[in-house]
Amino acid sequence: MEIRQLEAFLAVAEHLHFGRAADRLFMAQAPLSRTIKSLEDELGARLFDRNTRIVTLTDVGSALIEPAREVMAAARRAAETASAVTSGEAGLVRVEFSGVAAHPFVAALARDIRAEHPAVRLELSSQTISKPVMQNLLGDETDIALGRWDRLPPGVSARVLMSDSLAVVLPRTHRLASSGTVAFSQIAGESFVSLPYEKGSVTTDRLWRLGYAHGAPVDNVQFAPDTQSCIALVSAGVGCHLALSSVGLRNVNPDVVFVPLSPADLERVPDVHMRAAWRDPVSSPVVETTLEYLARYARPSVRQS
16 A cells, blocks of 8 residues: 555545546546555455446545545654754754763753754763763764863864863962962972873873973872862862863852963963864764754853953
């Protein structure tokens, strides 16, 4: 049974006239009659009683009307869905991110996609640091990754969403707490609090790099599982913490201050900008649509007050 047969059947059933039904379908009457005959042969039953003056539905024909309409509606929905997916108006997009700085981007994306593309479904997930986010992107476990990486693997493209910088988190009572900037040489001999290096923390990498650049290996470190734990330990006087400036914008701990790292030291290490990354070429139109939204949200540099 074919869609065209059901379409022909419904046209005749509506008009009860082969000529008018043929006109509606923009076809000649003879091909229409053959289409109805082939459907009747396939079903093994007559659908219409007809003579030279009148066409009426048989009991089988009357019973077939509603199922035929359902099939035609399903076919239209299928065509609409295929068209929406092809145009990026429908489908599933998996977005994985790391860090609280990504939250405003993810929130805006979810809000706008739901409002303007209700047939697009976002599947959101997060990690504490960016390294596993990139691994999931490479493993086709996510479509778009938001995070911070020094190098992009082959086959991955990215754009900067937010330019970021580095700041030193100090107890409010620290001798440098009121400084405009802090040079690493001023704190090189102090204790530090940091995220575990082996998991791929960007800030811990920058801490090691700065120590190496200044000839002052960083070896007095208390590791903590997440950034908020690091900040809590700083407030307790355990040590200093090298953090992202964007984290300072959302800090609610009154016992610490975020002091920008000196421009000279920022030049010594790679940037810490947040990027949106995807596999190249883009896997589907709906992923391209989502990337276009993220591009609209791109921000200039973070300013730490």
